[in-house]
Amino acid sequence: xxxxxxxxxxxAGLPQVGTWLSLGNVFAARLMARVGFPWLTVDLEHSPIGxxxxxxxxxxVADAGCICLARVPRGDHVxxxxxxxxxxxxxxxxxxxxxxxxxxxxxxxxxxxTGNRSVGGGMHALNFDTTAGEYYKRANDEVMVVLQTxxxxxxxxxxxxxxxxxxxxxxxxxxxxxxxxxxxxxxEAPSAEFEATLQRILAIGKKCRTPVGLxxxxxxxxxxxxxxxxxxxxVGSELRFMVSEASKTVESLGLKNAxxxxxx
Numbered sequence: 001x002x003x004x005x006x007x008x009x010x011x012a013g014l015p016q017v018g019t020w021l022s023l024g025n026v027f028a029a030r031l032m033a034r035v036g037f038p039w040l041t042v043d044l045e046h047s048p049i050g051x052x053x054x055x056x057x058x059x060x061v062a063d064a065g066c067i068c069l070a071r072v073p074r075g076d077h078v079x080x081x082x083x084x085x086x087x088x089x090x091x092x093x094x095x096x097x098x099x100x101x102x103x104x105x106x107x108x109x110x111x112x113x114t115g116n117r118s119v120g121g122g123m124h125a126l127n128f129d130t131t132a133g134e135y136y137k138r139a140n141d142e143v144m145v146v147l148q149t150x151x152x153x154x155x156x157x158x159x160x161x162x163x164x165x166x167x168x169x170x171x172x173x174x175x176x177x178x179x180x181x182x183x184x185x186x187x188e189a190p191s192a193e194f195e196a197t198l199q200r201i202l203a204i205g206k207k208c209r210t211p212v213g214l215x216x217x218x219x220x221x222x223x224x225x226x227x228x229x230x231x232x233x234x235v236g237s238e239l240r241f242m243v244s245e246a247s248k249t250v251e252s253l254g255l256k257n258a259x260x261x262x263x264x
Contacts, residue, residue, distance in 0.1 A: 001130035004089055004142040006039045006067045007168050010211040015226045018069075020215075020237035021057060024049040029057045032238050033064035041069040041234065044083065045094050051082060055123055058087035062127035069144065075105035077116065084109060085121035089128070090144025092171060097153040099160045105147060106166040110140045114166070144168045146232065149201055149212075150176035158201060162208040169232040170205055172198065172214035202229055 006016050018039035021029055024047060032040055042049060042057045049057070054070065061068035067090070070083035075093035083091060093105040107115035125135040128142065146169045149158060162170055181189040181197065188194075198214070205212030206229060213232025216222050222235050236244075 001134050001138050001142065002128045004067060004144055007090070007142065007144045009038070010169055010231055013211075013231070015231045015233060016213075017222060017226075017233045017235060018067075019235055019241075020071075020239075021061075022047045022049075022237050022239045023242075024053050024057065026053075026056050026060050028238055029060040030064060033061040033066040033068075037066065039067040039069055041071055041092055042088070043071045043237075044079075045071050045073045051086065054083065054088075055086035058083075058089075058127055059123070062087060062089065067144075068127065069146065075101060075108070075147075077104070077108040077118075080105065080108035081118055084117070084139075084143060085124055087123040087127035089142070090146065090168070092146040092148065094148045094173065095150050095154075095176070096147040096161060097151050098157055099164070102147055102161045102164055102167065106145055106164060109143055109145050110166060111136060114140050146171050148173055148176075151180040152197075155197060155201060158204045159208060162204055162210040162212075167210055170201070170210055170212040171232055171234070172201060172212070174198075174215055199228075205229075 009016050016038050018037045018041065021032065021040050021042045040061050042054055044054060058068045068088055069090045069092055070088035071092040071094060072079040072083055075096060080091055091109055096102050096105065108117055109115060111117045111119060119136060122132055125132045128135055145166055147161065147167055148171050149155060150173045178188055178194055181194060202212055211231040213230050214225065215234045216225060217236055219235060222233050225233060
């Protein structure tokens with residue numbers, strides 16, 4: 001059975017830098033899986049990607065030798081079971097604020113007796129280059145579980161969450177965390193306070209020996225965060241790469257409305 005090389009590398013203390021797939025395009029996924037990123041995450045939380053499409057994307061990424069993860073819309077048994085049975089090598093679970101929520105997500109990703117994942121399917125075995133029987137025996141060791149810290153409540157409960165068996169990495173969504181830290185009148189927290197929160201997360205991860213990471217938008221920031229000790233880093237997305245490079249071309253040609261899509 002294929003080893004989850006990203007899970008193993010994180011456990012060994014090595015940084016792993018990947019990116020997000022948001023377009024839902026198999027051709028784009030096949031190309032991105034051959035660029036050199038060790039992992040790609042198919043985003044089912046903030047994209048219109050459906051189940052059949054997701055399964056095709058997982059297969060396209062896996063066939064290229066890249067680790068395919070899936071960010072589920074919510075950390076419950078149904079979503080997690082479906083993406084894993086469709087062939088994802090692991091899950092990214094958003095908005096994990098409490099220990100109970102973390103335990104539910106972890107259990108959904110593990111077969112009994114460790115968890116309560118239902119036994120079935122066949123696409124998962126294909127993406128791990130093995131038989132269904134062998135997959136059922138070893139999936140608990142190779143499937144990767146990444147939980148997201150995206151709120152002050154999640155930060156307050158971080159040490160208890162990060163210490164749970166079965167948590168392979170923590171991932172910070174900076175946009176959601178910043179939004180959740182807004183004051184009652186809608187003002188965002190000062191940048192110094194936000195950075196202090198990130199450093200608190202990093203310190204808790206190091207204390208618990210659980211790899212932590214976050215989403216960044218440039219290689220400079222990625223390198224800075226890796227130097228600080230962050231391990232599971234996402235840089236942009238295939239959508240952002242496409243629009244960013246196209247915008248640069250438009251701007252260099254002096255065309256009208258250059259940069260209108262820079263927000264992506």
